[in-house]
Amino acid sequence: xxxxxxxxxxxxxxxxxxxxxxxxxxxxxxxxxxxxxxxxxxxxxxxxxxxxxxxxxxxxxxxxxxxxxxxxxxxxxxxxxxxxxxxxxxxxxxxxxxxxxxxxxxxxxxxxxxxxxxxxxxxxxxxxxxxxxxxxxxxxxxxxxxxxxxxxxxxxxxxxxxxxxxxxxxxxxx
Numbered sequence: 001x002x003x004x005x006x007x008x009x010x011x012x013x014x015x016x017x018x019x020x021x022x023x024x025x026x027x028x029x030x031x032x033x034x035x036x037x038x039x040x041x042x043x044x045x046x047x048x049x050x051x052x053x054x055x056x057x058x059x060x061x062x063x064x065x066x067x068x069x070x071x072x073x074x075x076x077x078x079x080x081x082x083x084x085x086x087x088x089x090x091x092x093x094x095x096x097x098x099x100x101x102x103x104x105x106x107x108x109x110x111x112x113x114x115x116x117x118x119x120x121x122x123x124x125x126x127x128x129x130x131x132x133x134x135x136x137x138x139x140x141x142x143x144x145x146x147x148x149x150x151x152x153x154x155x156x157x158x159x160x161x162x163x164x165x166x167x168x169x170x171x172x173x174x
């Protein structure tokens with residue numbers, strides 16, 4: 001996405017896609033992970049590259065060869081299914097979490113019935129009875145497309161603002 005003027009999507013489409021992102025946040029916040037998977041296409045590309053600390057102005061600081069994770073829908077399904085077992089110790093007791101989504105920008109995609117979506121996220125969670133709060137924040141670059149009349153996420157690149165992730169683990173979905 002650039003600063004140049006581009007063709008715009010209708011307010012109805014933007015509203016539908018924004019609602020998709022809000023519904024996704026609701027599912028994740030309420031640990032409705034199987035329902036969340038239904039919002040993703042089968043050919044999903046889901047990744048979070050490392051942010052590097054580099055000197056200079058206007059230098060790309062997103063790693064091209066290292067990532068916190070690079071997932072497919074199949075690998076996400078494996079992670080989700082594990083959360084429904086007694087083996088998911090990282091979620092025992094279950095975390096309390098919130099996904100805040102803002103600054104949603106929707107542009108036409110490269111194909112018909114496809115849009116590019118940029119949004120900012122703030123993720124907060126707490127666990128047990130501790131006073132410790134964990135958070136992550138940054139930008140998500142998505143491609144969403146219509147599948148059988150419904151918008152679904154087919155690609156997500158999560159760009160964290162932190163170069164050093166301070167969460168206890170990476171068990172969350174962003």
